[in-house]
Amino acid sequence: MAENRHSVLGLSDETVLKMYETMLLARRLDERMWLLNRSGKIPFVISCQGQEAAQVGAAFALDKEKDYVLPYYRDMGVVLTFGMTAADLMLSGFAKAEDPNSGGRQMPGHFGQKKNRIVTGSSPVTTQVPHAVGIALGGKMAKEDVVAFVTFGEGSSNQGDFHEGANFAGVHKLPVIFMCENNKYAISVPVEKQLACENVADRAQGYGMPGFTVDGNDPIEVYKYVKEAADRARRGEGPTLIETVSYRLTAHSSDDDDRTYRSPDEVQKAKTNDPIITFGQYLKETGVLNDELEKEMNDRVMKEVNEATEYAENAPYAKAEDALTYVYAEKQ
Amino acid sequence: MAMEMEVKDIPQKKETTQFLTIVQAVNDGMKTLLETDDTVMILGEDIGKNGGVFRATEGLQEKFGADRVIDTPLAEAGIIGTSVGLAVNGFKPIAEIQFLGFIYPAYEQIMTHVSRIRMRTMGHFSVPMVIRAPYGAGIRSPEIHSDSTETLFTHMPGIKVVCPSTPYDAKGLLIAAMEDPDPVLMLEPMKSYRAKREEVPTGKYTVEIGKGKKVKEGTDVTLIAWGAMMTVVEKAAEQAEKKGISCEIIDLRTLYPIDREIIAESVQKTGRAVIVHEAQLTGGLGNDIVSIINDTSFLYLRAPIERVTGFDVPVPFFALEEDFLPTPARVVEGIEKVVHF
Ligand SMILES: Cc1ncc(C[n+]2csc(CCOP(=O)(O)OP(=O)(O)O)c2C)c(N)n1
Ligand SMILES: [Mg+2]
Numbered sequence: 001m002a003e004n005r006h007s008v009l010g011l012s013d014e015t016v017l018k019m020y021e022t023m024l025l026a027r028r029l030d031e032r033m034w035l036l037n038r039s040g041k042i043p044f045v046i047s048c049q050g051q052e053a054a055q056v057g058a059a060f061a062l063d064k065e066k067d068y069v070l071p072y073y074r075d076m077g078v079v080l081t082f083g084m085t086a087a088d089l090m091l092s093g094f095a096k097a098e099d100p101n102s103g104g105r106q107m108p109g110h111f112g113q114k115k116n117r118i119v120t121g122s123s124p125v126t127t128q129v130p131h132a133v134g135i136a137l138g139g140k141m142a143k144e145d146v147v148a149f150v151t152f153g154e155g156s157s158n159q160g161d162f163h164e165g166a167n168f169a170g171v172h173k174l175p176v177i178f179m180c181e182n183n184k185y186a187i188s189v190p191v192e193k194q195l196a197c198e199n200v201a202d203r204a205q206g207y208g209m210p211g212f213t214v215d216g217n218d219p220i221e222v223y224k225y226v227k228e229a230a231d232r233a234r235r236g237e238g239p240t241l242i243e244t245v246s247y248r249l250t251a252h253s254s255d256d257d258d259r260t261y262r263s264p265d266e267v268q269k270a271k272t273n274d275p276i277i278t279f280g281q282y283l284k285e286t287g288v289l290n291d292e293l294e295k296e297m298n299d300r301v302m303k304e305v306n307e308a309t310e311y312a313e314n315a316p317y318a319k320a321e322d323a324l325t326y327v328y329a330e331k332q
Numbered sequence: 333m334a335m336e337m338e339v340k341d342i343p344q345k346k347e348t349t350q351f352l353t354i355v356q357a358v359n360d361g362m363k364t365l366l367e368t369d370d371t372v373m374i375l376g377e378d379i380g381k382n383g384g385v386f387r388a389t390e391g392l393q394e395k396f397g398a399d400r401v402i403d404t405p406l407a408e409a410g411i412i413g414t415s416v417g418l419a420v421n422g423f424k425p426i427a428e429i430q431f432l433g434f435i436y437p438a439y440e441q442i443m444t445h446v447s448r449i450r451m452r453t454m455g456h457f458s459v460p461m462v463i464r465a466p467y468g469a470g471i472r473s474p475e476i477h478s479d480s481t482e483t484l485f486t487h488m489p490g491i492k493v494v495c496p497s498t499p500y501d502a503k504g505l506l507i508a509a510m511e512d513p514d515p516v517l518m519l520e521p522m523k524s525y526r527a528k529r530e531e532v533p534t535g536k537y538t539v540e541i542g543k544g545k546k547v548k549e550g551t552d553v554t555l556i557a558w559g560a561m562m563t564v565v566e567k568a569a570e571q572a573e574k575k576g577i578s579c580e581i582i583d584l585r586t587l588y589p590i591d592r593e594i595i596a597e598s599v600q601k602t603g604r605a606v607i608v609h610e611a612q613l614t615g616g617l618g619n620d621i622v623s624i625i626n627d628t629s630f631l632y633l634r635a636p637i638e639r640v641t642g643f644d645v646p647v648p649f650f651a652l653e654e655d656f657l658p659t660p661a662r663v664v665e666g667i668e669k670v671v672h673f
Contacts, residue, residue, distance in 0.1 A: 043472045043650045095650040104649045107475045123476040124434055125406065155406035160437060188382030189403050255473075261381045320655035323648035 002285035005220050009227070011060075013288045019060055019219055020279055020289070021297050023052040026076040027276050028305045029086055030250075033093050033108070037254045041313065042093045046109040048076040050217075050249035051181050053275030055151075056081055057219030058179055058244075061226035062149055068135050070119045070128040070150040073109035074181065078151065083116035086304045090312035097318035104318055105326075126152050126159035129178065133165045136174040136239075147233045149177045149226075154243070155186020155194045157203065166241065170207035175233030177226060178241045181216065183248035188261035204241035216244030217275040220282075249274065349531040354524055357499035357532045358388050358464070361506035362426060364536050366396045369424060372510065374401045375411050376428030385430055386466055386525055412438035412463065416445050419459035424510055432467035432519065433476035439484075446515045447490030462509045463517045468560050469610055469647050469657055470523035478647040480559075480611035485517050486588040486620070492541055493587040495519040497562040499530045501585055504539030512541060519587075521559035544591035546598070550580035553604040553667055556595065556621055558584040561608045561658060568608075568663035575664075577671050587617055595621065596628035603634035604670040608658050613641045635673035638666040 006016045026048050033045045048055060055077025059069065064082055071078045076089065088100055092111075095104035101113045101120070112120025119135070121128045132150035139146030152162065157180050169176040180200040184191050197203065204211025210232075215221050222244055229240035247270035251258040258267070283289035352360060365372045374389060380403035383390030393401035404411050408429060415425035429435045435442070442463070450458040469478035485493050492514060496502040502520070509516035547562070548569065557565040562583055569579035580598050584590065599605050605625055607618040618639040625637055640658045648656050 102649075104651060105475070106649075107473075110475065124436065158405040158407040158410070160407070160409055186377075186406050187385065188378045188380075189406070193403055194405050255385070260383065317651040318649070320652055323652045323656060324643065324645055327645045 045254040047250040052077045053219040054216035054244035057222030058226040067147045068117045070132045079111045086308035090308040094312045096315040098315045125156040126161040130165035133169045136176045151179045154182040166207040169239040173238035176239040177229045180243045187252045201243040209239045211241040213243045216246030352532045357503040361503035408438035412441040426462045429465040432465040466522040492516045495559045508538035523560040544594040545583045548581040550578040552578045554598040557608040567660035599629045600632040606638045606666040635670040640666040
């Protein structure tokens with residue numbers, strides 16, 4: 001039996017199983033999107049694969065009723081935890097009119113869903129970071145108990161938007177959690193060519209906040225650090241920078257060929273640490289998961305993926321005139 | 333046909349050519365520049381080992397080294413700001429912005445320094461550099477990736493803006509841009525990157541900045557376009573010819589400074605003009621072209637000038653992209669409107 005590391009954090013067996021199922025759902029949805037892309041049905045995929053543990057571990061540590069999340073394009077695990085459904089994601093993947101969040105206007109992977117406090121983001125990387133700071137400032141002004149959680153890649157932590165946002169939050173001690181999902185690459189450029197410091201978390205010091213580098217393949221570890229950061233934020237002690245280290249298991253996107261810049265061996269090696277496998281093992285070794293439960297879970301997930309795919313594929317596209325709407329407030 | 337145009341500086345030996353796409357011609361242009369001038373450097377995201385997300389810089393880092401072909405950190409203000417410093421210090425940077433839609437972090441550097449350093453120092457400092465950016469819609473990469481924001485830069489004295497639509501012009505304009513004493517933004521129509529091939533000289537040659545090109549002679553109407561819209565306009569012209577309308581086609585090639593003569597000469601002959609661009613109508617470059625025609629050729633006009641453009645909304649999502657972009661059918665409508673005025 002492996003050591004049970006979740007109970008001490010107040011995570012029930014039921015909760016960790018739910019975490020695992022959310023990770024699985026994200027993975028299987030993403031895999032389906034690649035298939036659909038390769039058969040010419042959806043225009044673009046950008047993957048969560050390899051980062052599900054960090055995403056789900058973090059999102060479970062937040063308050064789904066109160067907190068805001070500002071995800072970046074890989075965060076399927078975050079948005080599924082916060083209430084987006086497989087069908088929502090598929091409708092967006094196909095860019096169908098019925099996509100409830102943008103009517104097919106946002107790129108797949110560019111999430112946003114007001115009812116679940118998932119704040120809309122766009123393509124230019126890191127631009128969401130200062131938005132989180134503003135949301136947190138608003139929460140503080142209104143004396144609301146709100147934490148703003150924002151994510152971005154390690155390459156993106158070089159943009160001014162990160163530094164300006166982090167500094168603002170540090171100066172005003174705002175309830176923000178900056179989570180950098182370090183997957184070792186920014187498209188083709190390895191992290192050594194992006195950062196002069198060793199860890200993204202080192203950057204926290206410059207902005208007067210604590211910074212932590214954690215194992216992004218371990219959802220329990222990520223949960224622990226994000227929970228502590230959220231507690232600190234709620235106590236008025238200001239922001240935290242958390243760097244989750246994992247590995248991007250797919251090409252950057254469906255438009256990228258990663259064989260030009262990294263070896264298949266390296267990818268193969270990283271796959272032995274695939275969090276879907278390692279967390280599944282942990283759950284079995286701690287007696288939380290067994291083969292029967294696992295089969296039920298897999299069947300449930302695949303059913304959801306299949307239904308979502310079928311529904312979205314058959315849904316109609318928007319009408320051409322729809323492109324003219326919502327640019328300004330509609331006249332009453 | 334392109335071979336008769338503005339071929340300058342052709343090496344003495346018998347010219348050899350390669351059969352290249354636009355993106356290959358851009359690559360070959362950079363290769364030529366790196367080979368012939370030690371001060372040329374290339375900076376950008378994913379341009380080194382990966383060879384660029386569109387493969388425009390393929391093989392260049394391998395050949396010229398990671399010191400001259402630099403994979404920069406992911407930060408556009410840094411790319412352009414650093415290029416300014418390099419240029420001030422005697423180097424000739426070519427900065428790649430991965431998509432024109434990601435240029436905004438660098439917009440401050442371009443607006444406040446790249447375009448003004450010469451003016452505010454009475455020429456003591458200057459920043460000859462090239463900024464390259466793939467742009468335009470039509471490859472289903474919506475949201476910011478597909479915008480045509482050329483007028484953000486034509487409305488900026490101090491920088492020149494070029495936009496090739498053929499492989500020959502792509503290489504020739506790139507080399508001319510690098511040899512120009514002033515900064516030049518080269519917009520590369522993504523949709524046309526691999527659409528056609530043509531013979532491109534292997535050596536060094538330039539296509540003069542500020543000169544349009546008459547692509548086709550005609551008598552009834554002048555069609556003016558650039559970049560990926562050239563294909564649309566050419567198709568429209570074919571359809572119009574079938575209806576007995578003779579179209580003259582101008583590829584503007586340089587968006588600032590605009591070739592006023594080529595426009596005036598043609599419109600004074602045909603008496604009619606249709607301007608086609610994918611950018612939104614309001615604030616689009618078409619309006620400047622209308623003004624040029626107004627200033628130079630008003631009394632020759634036989635019909636009001638027509639503009640066929642994108643709509644005043646952000647470029648829409650995948651499924652509706654084609655509804656936003658001018659199509660041959662919409663251009664033909666514009667042609668018929670001016671001809672039957
Ligand atoms: C401002 C801006 N510049 C360039 C891009 C193109 N681009 C998209 S993702 C990406 C790499 C991001 O790397 P990283 O921040 O490490 O995140 P990852 O994709 O690895 O999760 C680049 C260069 C962009 N979207 N926005
Ligand atoms: Mg990364």
